[in-house]
Amino acid sequence: MKIKKFIATSMPEAMKQVREQLGSEAVILHSKVIYTGGFLGVFKKRNIEVLAAIDPETKQEKIQKKTDKINSLPHSHFVAKSNDSKENRVHSSVEKPDQVLKQLNELSRVVKEISEKNAANHLHIPSVVLEEINVLEKQEIDKEIRETILANVMEKWYAEGGNKTAAEVKIWIRDMLLEKLSPYSFGDITYSKKYVNVIGPTGVGKTTTLAKMAAELILKHQKKIGFITTDTYRIAAIEQLKTYANILNVPLEVCYNLEDFENATKKLAMCDIILIDTAGRNFRNQKYVEDLQKVVDYKREMETLLVLSLTAKQRDMEVIYQQFSTIRIDHFIFTKIDETSAIGSMLNLIMKYKKGVAYITTGQSVPEDMLVAAPHEIVNRIIEVE
Incomplete structure (x- = not known):
């Protein structure tokens, strides 16, 4: 067995060195925090010392x-030598190699x-740690994020002497995920911009979400609201928003072009906030995104929210985001969280595109089934904490 000692600034860096020099089948024998350098006992540098080993002859x-x-x-080794052998037996022997x-x-x-899939197992991950990391995998958290979390958890595990409970490990992971979300903004739309534009593909629940937002703003914040809809492709969509507008006693303007949009803003000038509903189309086609800019005046001070359904595949959501990237997106709204058991794509998209979340919807009821997004709400749902 080949044994080697590694010293690195962090556990992720140490594990990287182990994999590079000994391979993914290396076994971590021991790990501890050490302090080096310094002057007169101060300014010492914190490092991780890892003792790893590998069987020189792996299965591979x-x-x-x-x-x-x-x-x-030699080829002849596989050829039958008996002259009495039948031709098909000789042919079979030739094919054997x-x-x-x-x-x-x-x-x-x-x-x-x-x-490759179970490389972590070769590093003797404690079962309580592995179970919690498996929760992240089940939630479809991206592999890179999972590996970073695992490395950080293992560093903390060894630094604190191990023997921790699953509950303690879950708390570590929660805190690490919260730290990852800390740079981004969450919660209610800002009230500094009068126009709030809701965009997204067909079928994600934009109109219902818009009605929930309007109810929230009216009932909780006592704001005077107005609706503009540019979804003129579907009569049902206009009628649906009209129904919500009547229930909430909110004015509604329908726009077919930029001139209509300009007139609508004048009619709704007395409103504190104007919520804009856009057409639900197949936005894999860039033309439909370009059509939005022919109806909505994006030069105005506007907050734009991209609505995505958590029942969709992550790669499809990424394509949708890229298609809308010509429009400045301020926040996400994630819908249908109640219709899926895997919501890791929410965190993946936040991290990838560095955008926070305004709201999360949990059902069809207006206005009840909408949560003001918060990092702890997202993380608790991902790590399955009630």
């Missing part, structure tokens, strides 16, 4: 040796995939 190497051995055998090689290569591939 053993398979490779078998493959190399077969490749080195290829069949064996194919099987070994497939086995090699499977072993490699298992090794």
